[in-house]
Amino acid sequence: MEDDELIEFSSPESKVQRRGPIRTCTPLISNKSDPARAPEKTYDNTQIQGFKKLTEVYELLLSEGEPGNFKEAVGKKEWDKAMNEEIASIEKNKTWTLVDLPNGHRPIGLKWVFKIKKDAKGKITRHKARLVAKGYIQQHGVDYDEVFAPVARLETVRLVLALSAHKGWLVHHLDVKTAFLHGELSEEAFVKQPEGFEKKGQEEKVYKLTKALYGLKQAPRAWNTKLDGVLKGYGFKRCQLEQAVYTKRTSHDITIIVIYVDDLLVTGSSQQQISQFKRQMEQTFEMSDLGLLTYYLGLEVSQGNSGIKITQQSYAKKILRMTGLEDCNSTKIPMEPGLKLGKNDEEEEVDATDYRRTVGCLRYLTHTRPDLMYAVGYVSRYMQSPKATHHQAAKHILRYIKGTTDLGIHYLREGKGKLVGFSDSSYSVDMDDGKGTTGVVFYFNERPVTWLSQKQSTVALSSCEAEYMAATAAACQAIWLKGLIADITDEKEKPVVIKIDNKSAIALVKNPVFHGRS
Missing domain, CATH: 3.30.420.10 (Ribonuclease H-like superfamily/Ribonuclease H)
Structure with a gap:
């Protein structure tokens, strides 16, 4: 047999040679069960289970979904409760006062944002409704000045966890409810009345803000300034090399606080000092004491006698589901040895949006996976115009993650x-x-x-x-x-x-x- 006769393609679009001839197979629907020819043999004799109204089907489909706007959320018990709690929190905090709009000012619009909070296992913990200002219409120098607020870097979080594990300290997790509402504004800002909660007979009036709202450009800065003053009032000192870390020392004990917006990690040598700090914060802010740290910014934390373990197992599985590779075959290494990629490859281009989303998710996964750092950094160089070879390299990383979802870091006590x-x-x-x-x-x-x-x-x-x-x-x-x-x-x-x-x-x-x- 000649060489040309040995070369067969498995499909017209395949570029892989010497696979052998195409195997003939029976179609999925044979002539005997073709609905056009034998309708009696395609009849499903399963008993009818009943019928549901279309509105009931929609409610079932959207029961665990997040509404996109106020109209989709109103009338549903869990979201109505969440919105009422948000308005009650704003009014309790004396965030605004109802006034007539002064001349020369324009009000900032408001919108509702809905979010379902889940734990590391995917279980729903609460329905959260947030009233957000449309801060994109604000003008610098008119509506706001400074906007930057420091947050702890994840390198700092890992270092504090490693120190706590080495010292045998427990790490606690606190959350400030409606944190941005506590920030005091130095500028004049006016907002429209929120949808669904307009005052009857006073619909033309607006709210003058005395404290910040979520969405305002200066809200993070105002909240950080407020929290900084409170912590210094409790005797804490801000670290010079990390603006989001505070420490308090006594003759024998030390307490450490790490801040990421409204999440506070608290650790130290004395549980009594930590309990006292919690009581002080509850007197100043409306707090949620989440107990020992278990889940933080996508990091799953496990504290035990041997030390502290951090993983991103749930997040890794989420990436695999998002990319459709949760059932793929795993590989043993994240990148082929000696792989050379370039921007001028003559391969066909792939969907740049999907590629960037995948690489962005992989970059966040490297916060507990240093073994992925080089491979993910390598494929990150080609997000401007990704080609098929770049996509294949990213897919190889995902296949490696498939077999190593449970990998993480164990900070030892000894x-x-x-x-x-x-x-x-x-x-x-x-x-x-x-x-x-x-x-x-x-x-x-x-x-x-x-x-x-x-x-x-x-x-x-x-x-x-x-x-x-x-x-x-x-x-x-x-x-x-x-x-x-x-x-x-x-x-x-x-x-x-x-x-x-x-x-x-x-x-x-x-x-x-x-x-x-x-």
């Missing part, structure tokens, strides 16, 4: 509590611009707390220079980490060891003289 860093770099591996990739990871008590993998900003002229650039990035991170640890624990700064695998870079660090290639 150990020396030492901070050690590692840096590495590739040299001229990017096919488009010849830049290298910096890789840095820091371990606290033999467990990773911070890591990065990113393309270098300049083209290195030698492997020594590329490694030296990576070591510089590691040194900057080490200075911040050791200072933060000393600030939180009130201990002296300890030297940090950074391990590099390039002798030339080590020699250059020890003897920092000028070289033409460095």
Whole structure:
């Protein structure tokens, strides 16, 4: 048989050769059961279960859905209750007063936003209705000035969890209800009356805000300023290297607070001090004491005698469901060894929106998965115009996640509590611009707390220079980490060891003289 006769394609669009001839098979509907020819043989003799009205079907379909606007939510018991609670909270907090609109001002519109809150297992915990201002019509210098408010970085959260595990402390979780409503405004702002809650006979009037609402551009800043003043009044001190961390020290005990908008993580050496802090906060704000930390910003936290474990198992499964790969075959590595990708591949383009959504979800998954950092960072470079090869690389990462959904980090209770860093770099591996990739990871008590993998900003002229650039990035991170640890624990700064695998870079660090290639 000749070679041309051996080459067969499994389908007209297939590019895979030598699969053998197409196998003939019976159609899904044979001639005997064709509805056009034998209707009596396609009859389903299952008994009719009854009928439902179309409105009842819609209610069943939307029972666990989130309404898109006020009209879809009104009339449903759980959402009516949530909206009434939101209005009651606003009025209890004395957020606004009903006035006539002054000349020269325009009111800001309001809208309802509905959200179903779920725990890590997907169980519904509460129905939440939020009244949000349409802050996009605000003008800088007229309606607002400063808008920025600091939040804790996830590197800081992991470091505090590692410190707590090492010290044997328990981490508690507090949530401030309607947090932004407590922020006091310094500017004049007017909003329209909320839909469904207009005052009868006074529909033309507006509300003048004395405190912030969600959606206002200055609301995060106002809330952070209010919380900062309250915590300092309780004797807490703000860390210099992390603006969202507060500490309070007594003669024997220490209490640490990490802030992410309205979520507070509280830990320390004394449970009595933590309980006292909770009582103080409940007297000032309307609080939700969520007990020991179990779920935070998508991180599943487990606290035990051996330490603290963090994973993103539910989030990983959610990504697989979103991409339709929850039943795919798993792989053992996140990326093929020696894979080379480029922006000018001649492959066909794929849907850029789906690709960006997938890569964005993968990037958030790297907060507990340093093993994914390089592969996800590599495919992130091609979000402008993704091709089929880029999509295949992202799909390979998803197949690796399929077999490793339960992986995470276990911060141990025992150990020396030492901070050690590692840096590495590739040299001229990017096919488009010849830049290298910096890789840095820091371990606290033999467990990773911070890591990065990113393309270098300049083209290195030698492997020594590329490694030296990576070591510089590691040194900057080490200075911040050791200072933060000393600030939180009130201990002296300890030297940090950074391990590099390039002798030339080590020699250059020890003897920092000028070289033409460095």
